[in-house]
Amino acid sequence: AQSVAQPEDQVNVAEGNPLTVKCTYSVSGNPYLFWYVQYPNRGLQFLLKYITGDNLVKGSYGFEAEFNKSQTSFHLKKPSALVSDSALYFCAVRDPMDSSYKLIFGSGTRLLVRP
Amino acid sequence: GAGVSQTPSNKVTEKGKYVELRCDPISGHTALYWYRQSLGQGPEFLIYFQGTGAADDSGLPNDRFFAVRPEGSVSTLKIQRTERGDSAMYLCASSAQTGASGNTIYFGEGSWLTVV
Numbered sequence: 001a002q003s004v005a006q007p008e009d010q011v012n013v014a015e016g017n018p019l020t021v022k023c024t025y026s027v028s029g030n031p032y033l034f035w036y037v038q039y040p041n042r043g044l045q046f047l048l049k050y051i052t053g054d055n056l057v058k059g060s061y062g063f064e065a066e067f068n069k070s071q072t073s074f075h076l077k078k079p080s081a082l083v084s085d086s087a088l089y090f091c092a093v094r095d096p097m098d099s100s101y102k103l104i105f106g107s108g109t110r111l112l113v114r115p
Numbered sequence: 116g117a118g119v120s121q122t123p124s125n126k127v128t129e130k131g132k133y134v135e136l137r138c139d140p141i142s143g144h145t146a147l148y149w150y151r152q153s154l155g156q157g158p159e160f161l162i163y164f165q166g167t168g169a170a171d172d173s174g175l176p177n178d179r180f181f182a183v184r185p186e187g188s189v190s191t192l193k194i195q196r197t198e199r200g201d202s203a204m205y206l207c208a209s210s211a212q213t214g215a216s217g218n219t220i221y222f223g224e225g226s227w228l229t230v231v
Contacts (some may be wrong), residue, residue: 009186023152032217033219034219036222041222041227042223042224043119043121043206043222043223043224044206044208044222044224045222046219046220046221049217049219051217052217073160085218090157096217098170099163099170100163100170100171100176101163101218101220102148102160102163102171102209103158103160103213103220104160105157105158105159106157107156107157108156108157
């Protein structure tokens with residue numbers, strides 16, 4: 001069965017510094033991978049996805065993620081963090097063999113960017 | 116509409132009561148999903164509709180939970196005999212299911228359910 005692990009409950013970074021939020025996955029075939037962000041008491045907003053092709057994916061708000069098949073990872077990155085990036089981040093995986101195309105989410109990582 | 120719309124945004128109900136949560140997906144999206152998110156956790160899949168039919172309901176926790184989508188657009192999640200453990204945010208999402216599994220799923224703002 002597919003699964004996603006986000007090993008860090010919280011990531012702290014100073015504004016202007018680079019940030020990384022980690023995600024590893026387990027799926028039987030080639031995965032489709034997604035990142036979403038959630039602000040307090042709000043729904044999930046789509047950031048970016050990896051389907052195929054270039055391992056480095058660029059998304060909204062200056063975020064990017066790198067797909068690494070050998071390490072089964074899809075870490076979220078941003079070169080220069082903003083205080084407004086503080087939120088809850090979720091990694092999700094979809095098994096392309098699953099006919100419902102549902103996403104399986106990790107437990108989330110809280111990002112705190114301090115001024 | 117421009118995005119996925121969910122009502123009510125907040126619902127407080129007494130234990131044992133019946134609750135309905137409504138979802139209006141993005142116009143033209145044939146795929147609709149319900150997820151449940153408990154405090155401090157990631158969203159958990161409940162049910163998936165393709166058109167009017169529930170194609171995958173493997174995530175429904177028990178027979179108190181039921182969802183419908185009679186005309187292939189608006190969906191209603193129904194919870195009978197609510198329990199305090201049902202308290203969570205219920206998220207609805209939709210996608211343009213054209214057979215390409217790389218489609219993005221877009222979420223609504225959620226319905227917070229509190230059972231007292």
